[in-house]
Amino acid sequence: MVAPVLVGTFFLLATGAAAVGRTSKGNISRPPVVPKILFSSTEPVTDHNGAEIPPYNTQRYWHTWEFYEPGGPIILTTPGEENADGYEFLLTDQSINGLIAQQQHGATIVLEHRYYGYSNPYIDLSTESLRYHTIQQAIDDLEYFAYNVELAMPGGNNVTPADASWILTGCSYAGALTSFPKVNDYWGYFDIVRQFMPQNCSADVQAVISYIDEVVTSNDAAQISTIKEVFNMDLTHLDDFAYALARSLYYWQDLHGNLSNGYFYSFCDALEVVDGVAAGAEGQGLDHALQVFGSWLVPPVCGSGTPADECLGTYDPTSYVYTDINNAERSWMWIDGAPEGVPTIVSRLITPAYIERQCTYYFPEAFSAPTAPRVDATNAAYGGWFVQADRLFFANGKRDPWRDATVSADGTDFSSTSMQPIAVGDGFHCSDYYAQNAQDPTVAAVQNRGLAAIKEWLSSWTPPTDTCDHKDQGDINGSIHK
Ligand SMILES: *[C@@H]1O[C@H](CO)[C@@H](O)[C@H](O)[C@H]1NC(C)=O
Numbered sequence: 001m002v003a004p005v006l007v008g009t010f011f012l013l014a015t016g017a018a019a020v021g022r023t024s025k026g027n028i029s030r031p032p033v034v035p036k037i038l039f040s041s042t043e044p045v046t047d048h049n050g051a052e053i054p055p056y057n058t059q060r061y062w063h064t065w066e067f068y069e070p071g072g073p074i075i076l077t078t079p080g081e082e083n084a085d086g087y088e089f090l091l092t093d094q095s096i097n098g099l100i101a102q103q104q105h106g107a108t109i110v111l112e113h114r115y116y117g118y119s120n121p122y123i124d125l126s127t128e129s130l131r132y133h134t135i136q137q138a139i140d141d142l143e144y145f146a147y148n149v150e151l152a153m154p155g156g157n158n159v160t161p162a163d164a165s166w167i168l169t170g171c172s173y174a175g176a177l178t179s180f181p182k183v184n185d186y187w188g189y190f191d192i193v194r195q196f197m198p199q200n201c202s203a204d205v206q207a208v209i210s211y212i213d214e215v216v217t218s219n220d221a222a223q224i225s226t227i228k229e230v231f232n233m234d235l236t237h238l239d240d241f242a243y244a245l246a247r248s249l250y251y252w253q254d255l256h257g258n259l260s261n262g263y264f265y266s267f268c269d270a271l272e273v274v275d276g277v278a279a280g281a282e283g284q285g286l287d288h289a290l291q292v293f294g295s296w297l298v299p300p301v302c303g304s305g306t307p308a309d310e311c312l313g314t315y316d317p318t319s320y321v322y323t324d325i326n327n328a329e330r331s332w333m334w335i336d337g338a339p340e341g342v343p344t345i346v347s348r349l350i351t352p353a354y355i356e357r358q359c360t361y362y363f364p365e366a367f368s369a370p371t372a373p374r375v376d377a378t379n380a381a382y383g384g385w386f387v388q389a390d391r392l393f394f395a396n397g398k399r400d401p402w403r404d405a406t407v408s409a410d411g412t413d414f415s416s417t418s419m420q421p422i423a424v425g426d427g428f429h430c431s432d433y434y435a436q437n438a439q440d441p442t443v444a445a446v447q448n449r450g451l452a453a454i455k456e457w458l459s460s461w462t463p464p465t466d467t468c469d470h471k472d473q474g475d476i477n478g479s480i481h482k
Pocket residue numbers: 027028029
């Protein structure tokens with residue numbers, strides 16, 4: 001089995017799953033020293049398989065050694081699928097990285113992922129340019145960076161993983177870069193929301209969705225047109241209509257401990273509270289929920305005057321959604337309705353095929369016809385659920401909709417070991433990554449377990465006897481630890 005390349009030389013700390021949510025400012029002592037440095041190569045550049053490619057490889061990173069003492073670890077993270085501007089706080093004690101740095105006297109680095117922000121190797125995001133945008137190249141980038149960067153701090157030219165301990169952290173996709181099962185047909189996402197959201201709101205959303213599914217599959221033109229009016233969404237394609245209804249529910253993953261904060265609960269309050277009185281677990285019932293849901297969705301999403309097809313439709317290949325290069329959202333849509341027989345808060349019209357069709361618009365040169373993702377191959381390459389890696393810490397949240405794609409999925413029974421601990425709290429998506437979420441004691445417990453594991457692992461760390469030549473990018477594919 002090919003494990004992530006970092007195994008053996010890095011400690012890995014993986015937490016949560018997909019799109020990273022920004023949180024508000026926590027109680028931070030003072031701004032860190034954040035020199036902005038370009039990591040770029042002036043040599044002719046080869047890709048990780050040894051092929052020569054045009055000059056590229058400017059990857060931005062941010063670094064602080066505020067808490068560093070010689071012998072301390074280097075803590076590396078990437079915000080993943082985002083422009084890294086604005087993520088400087090990941091260097092600080094607002095995040096788990098800063099907490100580790102303070103505990104262990106380490107230095108922290110935020111590295112922008114290639115193909116995001118200003119770390120693009122090419123001028124555009126064409127299919128041709130994106131050919132190096134693969135999981136393996138991203139992992140190789142992290143290794144290459146660690147072995148080649150000269151950090152602008154005292155002794156910073158002597159802290160590669162051959163000399164110093166490195167800790168790779170990440171939440172969401174960035175956590176997945178260390179270890180993650182990939183799934184298609186991921187209806188578990190909304191199933192977790194359904195289970196953990198307020199039960200009255202869940203009951204009403206289920207009622208609305210099952211009614212809408214009934215109407216849109218009925219071929220009853222009059223009924224269909226009425227329901228479009230209720231939602232003020234004159235969408236041509238009914239699956240687009242069904243998908244638009246899920247928009248309010250995606251806000252769940254941005255919640256953390258502070259539930260009074262956010263769109264999701266305002267949506268539920270609107271559905272459930274009438275004249276100051278909230279409905280019981282059974283909800284307010286279909287009629288009320290349908291009217292409120294109908295009036296709630298479109299104005300904040302589309303604004304007035306934008307035709308619904310332009311704002312919420314997915315069938316126009318020339319739409320900016322498919323052509324704009326600054327659209328990090330687009331890789332994160334492998335989420336669908338539950339199968340028949342399982343209650344659902346998202347329409348069953350949303351199937352893998354609905355999403356796969358859109359790939360042909362995003363990447364017409366690569367996909368002439370809808371194509372299922374190579375989930376099995378990815379899991380085989382990176383271990384999927386069965387990944388084995390020493391010093392890999394999984395921090396998961398019960399209420400994280402991505403949990404069912406982690407080792408803490410319902411129906412799995414992976415054991416937590418001292419070398420591969422699994423800690424689960426009541427958190428949402430990436431809750432454990434942010435220091436302020438320690439206001440939830442279960443999240444604080446996960447964070448403390450992570451910090452204790454790192455402390456223990458570092459106390460017995462010795463420099464590896466690794467003979468690979470990591471300076472040579474062409475060799476990196478040969479240096480993967482088996
Ligand atoms: C918040 O910051 C203030 C001022 O630096 C400090 O006195 C206080 O202990 C901090 N509180 C927490 C919970 O860190």
